[in-house]
Amino acid sequence: MLMKNPTDTITYPAHIAPLNPYIPGVPIADLARRKKIDPGKIAKLASNENPLGPSPAALQALAAKNIDFSRYPDNNCTELVSALALFHDVPEEWIVIGAGSESVIANTVATVLAEGRKTAYSQFSFQAYINAAQKVGAQHIVVPSPEFVVDLDALYSVVDQDPSLIYIANPGNPTGTCLNPGDLMDFMSKIPKHIVVLLDEAYFEFLPDSFRPDSIVWVRLFPNLIITRTFSKAYGLAGLRIGYGIAQQGLADMLRRVRPPFTVSESAQIAAIAALQDTTFLENTLRINQESKSLLTDGLRARGYRYLESETNFLLVNVGDGVAWTRAMEKHGLIVRPVNSYGLPAWVRISLGMPDEMRRLFDAMDTFTPNSVEDVSL
Numbered sequence: 001m002l003m004k005n006p007t008d009t010i011t012y013p014a015h016i017a018p019l020n021p022y023i024p025g026v027p028i029a030d031l032a033r034r035k036k037i038d039p040g041k042i043a044k045l046a047s048n049e050n051p052l053g054p055s056p057a058a059l060q061a062l063a064a065k066n067i068d069f070s071r072y073p074d075n076n077c078t079e080l081v082s083a084l085a086l087f088h089d090v091p092e093e094w095i096v097i098g099a100g101s102e103s104v105i106a107n108t109v110a111t112v113l114a115e116g117r118k119t120a121y122s123q124f125s126f127q128a129y130i131n132a133a134q135k136v137g138a139q140h141i142v143v144p145s146p147e148f149v150v151d152l153d154a155l156y157s158v159v160d161q162d163p164s165l166i167y168i169a170n171p172g173n174p175t176g177t178c179l180n181p182g183d184l185m186d187f188m189s190k191i192p193k194h195i196v197v198l199l200d201e202a203y204f205e206f207l208p209d210s211f212r213p214d215s216i217v218w219v220r221l222f223p224n225l226i227i228t229r230t231f232s233k234a235y236g237l238a239g240l241r242i243g244y245g246i247a248q249q250g251l252a253d254m255l256r257r258v259r260p261p262f263t264v265s266e267s268a269q270i271a272a273i274a275a276l277q278d279t280t281f282l283e284n285t286l287r288i289n290q291e292s293k294s295l296l297t298d299g300l301r302a303r304g305y306r307y308l309e310s311e312t313n314f315l316l317v318n319v320g321d322g323v324a325w326t327r328a329m330e331k332h333g334l335i336v337r338p339v340n341s342y343g344l345p346a347w348v349r350i351s352l353g354m355p356d357e358m359r360r361l362f363d364a365m366d367t368f369t370p371n372s373v374e375d376v377s378l
């Protein structure tokens with residue numbers, strides 16, 4: 001006989017209801033429908049995607065393979081793991097593949113955190129990480145970031161509160177700011193080895209040489225470090241959902257235990273292997289990114305906007321009222337990202353698109369006065 005819940009209501013763990021669903025950038029089709037704009041005329045500058053599209057080598061590799069979609073993909077991602085191990089000169093056992101680096105991040109959280117355990121991270125950290133940690137009921141130690149850069153001293157100072165997992169994105173999202181490699185190395189050297197450090201390097205490829213840490217070397221030195229990288233940004237494969245983590249075998253083996261099966265499609269694996277070798281595409285991506293960054297920063301300065309120096313493919317810009325500004329841009333077929341959910345209601349995050357998309361942004365901006373919500377026609 002079925003026992004009835006006396007109140008007939010579903011009960012949930014206490015930490016579930018306060019969760020906020022992740023809010024992604026508005027999809028092009030969504031805005032096209034809402035504003036009756038030709039989707040081809042919309043520029044999406046909201047999710048830090050690659051404006052050049054996917055790596056051509058990845059597209060060629062996909063076209064050349066006759067993928068049998070009736071079969072499950074290779075759950076071990078054997079060929080991609082080999083390619084990445086070779087690329088980074090690490091043992092294959094150190095590589096953990098995920099459906100986007102977000103899923104490696106979530107698996108790290110699921111491996112290390114639980115109710116009663118604590119995580120420490122900087123204010124203005126990537127929302128998906130915070131959500132993942134909230135989902136498992138962990139306690140949060142949030143370190144202030146008044147300068148919009150991760151304060152490593154402040155983060156170290158909370159070690160005595162016994163966090164199990166410390167999260168650092170370098171460069172960070174939504175700030176776009178990065179850390180000095182020497183400071184990060186010092187931080188890692190000081191952190192007790194029972195505390196796992198997750199170094200999220202989703203935007204690693206955009207870092208200039210002087211700011212590029214030897215993070216693979218650090219993985220060799222520190223068994224409590226996991227770095228995550230993605231094919232979504234510089235490699236242009238966001239839609240295929242593929243990313244990876246690198247950690248020493250002890251930690252990597254634990255992650256493999258919680259990793260859901262078959263989340264990485266055969267297409268994603270094939271495309272990622274090809275994209276990894278496509279150095280021409282990567283160079284083009286970085287060149288266009290630099291060009292658009294110069295254009296956007298010059299244009300913002302000329303118009304009196306404040307923005308943060310960024311080492312990524314996006315800029316955090318103070319516009320007065322982020323939501324109102326975003327709505328105003330939508331009228332011009334431009335999708336940017338308000339960041340009020342990060343506690344930054346005055347700011348928007350603008351992805352660096354193609355140079356002509358940056359010019360379109362200026363044309364739209366010039367229809368109203370910066371930092372004046374009243375002038376923004378909603």
Ligand SMILES: Cc1ncc(COP(=O)(O)O)c(C=O)c1O
Binds near residue numbers: 100102169238
């Ligand atoms: C800092 C940071 N980490 C991780 C990710 C996750 O990217 P993906 O899951 O597409 O690899 C993003 C995506 O925007 C990000 O900004």
